[in-house]
Amino acid sequence: MHDVIIAGAGPVGLFVAGELALAGCTVLVLEQDPDPTPQLKALPLGLRGLNAGSVETLYRRGLLEAVANASGVDPRRLGADREATEVPAPRDLSHFAGMTLDAADVDTATLDFRLPGPAMEGCMTSLEAVTAVLAAHSRDLGVEIVRGVPVTAVAQDDDHVLVTAGGQEYRGRYLVGCDGGRSAVRRLTGFDFTGTEPLFTGYVAQVTFADPDRLRLGFNLTDNGMYLRTPLEGHLGMMDFDGGAFDRSTPLTRTHLQTVLRRISGTDVTLEAVHLASSFTDRAMQATTYRNGRVLLAGDAAHIHSPLGGQGLNLGIGDAMNLGWKLAAAVRGTAPEGLLDTYTSERHPVGARILDWSRAQVATMKPGPNAPALRTLVHELMSTPDGTTHVYRRTSGLFHQYDLGGGHPLVGRSAPDFRLEDGTRLGHLLHHGHGVLLDFTADQALSKAARAWQGRIRYAAGPVRDSLGLAAVLVRPDGVVAWTGADPQAFEQTAARWFTTQG
Structure with a gap:
């Protein structure tokens, strides 16, 4: 029996597998396609775009250089080891409804809480390149991948999930469906899948x-x-x-x-x-919940939409990063009450916004007697500094904010890449999938409080090159800021929401 069974060996399934294995879980990946490199994943049909948020995610797990090399991109362009003293401006933008925008019109002064680090833009890649890197990473961590076995039945009880695939039965504690827009896992386990029908x-x-x-x-x-x-x-x-x-x-x-x-x-x-x-x-559909008992959905199994703007792969990688550490904690018995349910509450609104972004582009592109006038107006608005900056914020993947109930505007957002004076960066501290407490003042009371979470949260103290006016920052394993402040008691209360000290 495995801790987790994953249906689907695409980028999302393999990323989830790597996250779980990084935390010590036993993982089995079942893939219906016997060919690990089908032609549809290779260039040119497998062409995909990684946005800045996905570049940042890969950087935080030490995978950026490998993906860049596999994609034919110079890793230095993405700034994985950048020594820059200024926040880089984006050089490219995703299009909106086929309309290209000038990255020079992005008002970088409004992009708050950013520090020098990976480039604030993405890069072109292919499904073949990303899949190959993530498959090798997963195998290195001990993940078992079985190909040519389509999932045909799923049953679950209070303790286990039984999956029938390729005529064999596999038992696990949880099942994650990452098996695409026509997901067998979603269909077999009764998830509601709702949305809008296609126009093209x-x-x-x-x-x-x-x-x-x-x-x-x-x-x-x-x-x-x-x-x-x-x-x-x-x-x-x-x-x-x-x-x-x-x-x-x-x-x-x-x-x-x-x-x-x-x-x-x-x-x-x-x-x-x-x-x-x-x-x-352009059928745009979304599961009403991403969890049904011991079965969870991620990537296209949880949501489908048109490929306009290149958001699909990036949305799936975001799902995987959010889910992996939470599911691993549930497997180990170290998840606080309700932690796994925050996967749906945090990621479902992000998916819904992407679906609406896709729908808006389709509506703008739909032919008709009034279409040219609408497109002209939209392009004029998008081409202003405010409009272009809005498109960047919506498509870069860097500015999602989860509602974590914190008072500071950085809480719930992707953490800046803080750099300690010794050169250690937050991105490096996140490579192993632990939470991180950065204590910029080396406060003794905060240090003492952090010791209770040893093994759950890495503690790093000392001055940084730019603290952005903060005294300390608690960062979840997915790179999201959970707390900022200086009060040890407030830190302990927040840590208890996301971590436990036992186990």
Whole structure:
């Protein structure tokens, strides 16, 4: 029997597995696809964007350099070991509804509580690169991965979960469904999945163009939809506002893709060959809760939406980082009352906001007689410093704030990368998945209080290069600030909410 069974060996499932194994849990990952590197995960169809929040998350677990190298990105560009004395400004922005914005318009003066550290921007990667790094990381920590075993049945009682996959039964204390938008775990365990139906069928394909110059590079909104052509050879994306009628209804033939492309682009472009193709929709759905007894959901199993703005992978990584340490504490019996339920209360609102962000983009892109006027107005508003900064705050992944009931505006937010005078950074202290108490004044009373949580919370004391006016900061294992202040009693009360001293 394993402590936790995870369905799905994509980036989200593997990240959760690594978090659990880091905390000493035994983990089994079940994956229905027998091939660890299917073509859809490789470039160009597997192209994905990591936002700044995901870059920060990987940095905090010591995985950033490996992911950057696997993605063909210079790790120095992402600043994993930056010695900068100023907070870097973002150099790139996610688009909104196909409209590109100028990162120079971001008002960095309003981006409070940031310190020099990893770049305040993301990078392009592929599902293949991220999956490979996370799979190796999980295996190094002792995670067992079994492929070619689709989940077909799930049963749970007060103490265990029984999973049938590939004709065999597996028993664990918990089950985490990370098995995608068509999640078998979600369906088999009775989660409600609600939301809005699609307006378009989307296509992504690797093709050979007979006449590629007929198509402009970048996002191209037309009277009939949108097409995207990237510098990656043969990479094509399309949105056809057919109400999602075509998605996966029939095989994706060259004739069909060419017909759709010609209608959307208004050209007579010719596709000589289609090498690989997939379809999707903008169906936006979310589980009403992310926990049902001993079964939890993360990533696309918990929420689906269109890929506009590149938020899907990042939202899933955020789920995994939030869930991992909480589930590990539940397994070890060191979770305070209600800790595991905070996974839903914290992550569900974040998912709901991303779904609405996706819906807003689809509404802006939908063709119609009034569409050009709406898009012009939205672009004018987005292109102002306030508008561009708003887009950055909504898409960078750095400015989510959980409602933790704290009085300081930093509580509930991602912690700045505080750097001690000896060069140690908060990001380094988080590599092993423990909470961290940073005591900038080396207060004896606070030090004494921290000793009660030895093994749960790492204590680091001493002056820092920039304390942002704070005396001490308690940071959860996921890098979220739980408390700031100087009162040892207040620290103990907050620590007891997230950690226990026994075990």
